[in-house]
Amino acid sequence: MGKPLSMDLRARALAAVDGGKSRRAAARRFGVSISSVIRWDASRRETGSFGPKPQGGDMRSRRIEAQHAEVVAVFEEESDQTLEELRTRLIGLGVVASTSALSRFFQRHGITRKKRPGTRSSRIARTS
Secondary structure, three states, X not given: OOOOOOHHHHHHHHHHHXXXXXXXXXXXXXXXXXXXHHHHXXXXXXXXXXXXXXXXXXXXXXXXXXXXXXXXXXXXXXXXXXXXHHHHHHHHOOOOOOHHHHHHHHHHOOOXXXXXXXXXXXXXXXXX
């Protein structure tokens, strides 16, 4: 992914626009795309800021995080279930998520789903 253009370049291009140049002329003068100068100018008018927006990061986990209480409640009702079983139970409550999203959810919150063995571990005792 590319890096955002510097604030200095943005400020100089917008200063040229404020000085009477068209946005197209300012873009040619500073060697940036026309659409960039148009977006910077529009952003400055709407929000007062023409800085770059955040790049990267997780954009999909917000949906499952919004349902945090429901997911944890259904999980704690029966913690000995597969992700697919949990997903099916959540769909019944109106929470739609994939098994991989549920897996990442549990990893993020440090919730382990490891099943315990059904029998006690054997011990080997000394025979005298």
